[in-house]
Amino acid sequence: MLPEDQEKLLNDIHSKVIEYLSDIDIKPNKTEKEIRSEIDLSIGKSSDLNQIKVLFDKYLEYSTKTNSPKFFNQLFSGFSTTGYIGEILSTITNNSMYTYEMSPVATLIEIELLNKMSGLIGYENGGGTFVPGGSSGNFLAMLAARHYRMPAVMNSGLFGVSPMTIFVSKDCHYSMIKSANQLGIGTDNIIKVDVDKAGKMIPDALDHAIQFSLNIGSTPFFVGATAGTTVRGCFDPIQEIAQICKKYNVWFHIDASWGGSVLLSEKHRNLMKGCYQSDSVTWCTHKAMAQPLMCTAILFKNPSILESLNDVAGTEYLFHNKDTKDPDLGKQSLQCGRRVDVLKLWLAWKYYGDSEYGKKIDHLFSMAKYAESMIIKSKILNLISDVNYLNICFQIKPDGMNINQVGIFTVAVRDELFKNGDAMVNYAEIDGRICMRLVTVNFDLNTKHIDQLFSDIESNAYKLLTNYI
Ligand SMILES: Cc1ncc(COP(=O)(O)O)c(C=O)c1O
Numbered sequence: 001m002l003p004e005d006q007e008k009l010l011n012d013i014h015s016k017v018i019e020y021l022s023d024i025d026i027k028p029n030k031t032e033k034e035i036r037s038e039i040d041l042s043i044g045k046s047s048d049l050n051q052i053k054v055l056f057d058k059y060l061e062y063s064t065k066t067n068s069p070k071f072f073n074q075l076f077s078g079f080s081t082t083g084y085i086g087e088i089l090s091t092i093t094n095n096s097m098y099t100y101e102m103s104p105v106a107t108l109i110e111i112e113l114l115n116k117m118s119g120l121i122g123y124e125n126g127g128g129t130f131v132p133g134g135s136s137g138n139f140l141a142m143l144a145a146r147h148y149r150m151p152a153v154m155n156s157g158l159f160g161v162s163p164m165t166i167f168v169s170k171d172c173h174y175s176m177i178k179s180a181n182q183l184g185i186g187t188d189n190i191i192k193v194d195v196d197k198a199g200k201m202i203p204d205a206l207d208h209a210i211q212f213s214l215n216i217g218s219t220p221f222f223v224g225a226t227a228g229t230t231v232r233g234c235f236d237p238i239q240e241i242a243q244i245c246k247k248y249n250v251w252f253h254i255d256a257s258w259g260g261s262v263l264l265s266e267k268h269r270n271l272m273k274g275c276y277q278s279d280s281v282t283w284c285t286h287k288a289m290a291q292p293l294m295c296t297a298i299l300f301k302n303p304s305i306l307e308s309l310n311d312v313a314g315t316e317y318l319f320h321n322k323d324t325k326d327p328d329l330g331k332q333s334l335q336c337g338r339r340v341d342v343l344k345l346w347l348a349w350k351y352y353g354d355s356e357y358g359k360k361i362d363h364l365f366s367m368a369k370y371a372e373s374m375i376i377k378s379k380i381l382n383l384i385s386d387v388n389y390l391n392i393c394f395q396i397k398p399d400g401m402n403i404n405q406v407g408i409f410t411v412a413v414r415d416e417l418f419k420n421g422d423a424m425v426n427y428a429e430i431d432g433r434i435c436m437r438l439v440t441v442n443f444d445l446n447t448k449h450i451d452q453l454f455s456d457i458e459s460n461a462y463k464l465l466t467n468y469i
Pocket of ligand 1: 075132133135136175230255257258284296
């Protein structure tokens with residue numbers, strides 16, 4: 001039984017959570033100095049539960065409010081009730097994903113989700129595992145590709161192995177570059193293939209790059225396409241890339257960390273047409289499927305590679321299932337202990353069903369298109385990239401402004417929006433041009449929120465204009 005004071009704290013916290021979620025305002029960040037002076041960060045002395053409650057309140061007060069419809073800054077936003085329930089359940093049961101014995105229900109849920117997601121990709125007998133994020137998924141895909149091409153490296157290491165080449169696009173996520181380092185391939189052995197004006201990998205350029213690699217005696221072993229690039233939300237031409245990978249027998253990975261959710265939408269799944277031809281797909285549901293961080297699957301056409309690359313000595317103390325047929329998912333995971341990330345996704349999918357979940361994704365697309373239309377209508381905003389998905393990249397360029405000032409001005413307006421608590425929107429660079437990157441990923445967004453955002457962008461821009469013209 002819980003002691004009375006702990007039970008009271010949990011009840012207080014529950015009502016505070018409801019209060020927090022009904023307030024949608026974002027506040028500008030406090031400075032480091034302010035936070036240090038207002039929250040006692042030091043550890044050492046004990047505290048009572050009243051002090052813990054104060055810390056709880058302060059944490060809520062000073063943390064970025066990502067559930068707000070004014071938060072457009074990242075590739076995730078919003079609040080999921082089923083996600084929250086899933087997280088509570090995961091925490092209070094505190095199961096660990098390595099063995100069936102340890103986490104029977106979660107194991108079966110994970111298998112169900114992996115089958116479902118593999119099926120949406122179009123893999124016939126696919127499977128995979130859940131990992132702590134898109135970066136981890138991309139890493140595991142690259143490791144699998146290396147293991148497939150050079151299985152002996154698992155024991156002998158890379159000493160004495162001739163160079164190997166990785167191919168990604170210039171717009172790929174940086175986790176690809178990090179993975180090359182982590183795997184001992186080396187970042188010099190990555191070829192960043194050119195993209196076209198829209199930001200899509202150019203298939204001919206990929207073909208040439210693979211030939212170049214072969215000519216210099218380096219083994220092409222991994223092509224990483226992106227479905228939903230981080231800045232522009234662009235989808236690489238999957239079918240053409242698949243043909244090239246087939247021609248050279250190179251592992252074909254799709255980083256669909258951001259764009260994988262289009263597979264839920266009948267209207268938009270053609271953006272990933274041909275994805276069944278890949279060997280692996282990373283898919284983050286904590287991005288456009290509204291799950292709390294983290295909830296990422298990495299799916300493989302042939303999942304047996306996972307057991308092969310995880311087959312090391314010393315696991316007998318954990319996996320006792322020699323005489324049973326228990327599915328121990330830990331045998332397919334790089335982690336030992338692993339939290340239950342699947343419960344929240346499973347509950348959300350049970351709640352929406354395929355059709356409603358697909359409609360939610362369609363709604364995000366329509367919010368992006370609405371934002372695009374606001375930019376096209378505006379006299380001072382310029383789109384600087386096509387809107388393919390949920391990323392809307394634009395600059396603020398009032399008449400008479402020197403072209404060299406536009407990027408700086410756009411960022412100044414962005415900072416002012418945040419300082420005033422109007423909105424939080426990120427910025428990025430495309431072909432040397434700094435722009436705002438607006439992301440419409442919150443399921444609760446409606447046109448009024450977008451109208452308000454653009455009204456705030458314009459009023460802040462006019463307010464700052466005199467300093468720039
Ligand atoms: C295309 C793409 N891949 C991978 C990642 C990394 O995902 P995570 O933050 O879950 O590691 C991101 C992050 O934004 C991304 O945009």
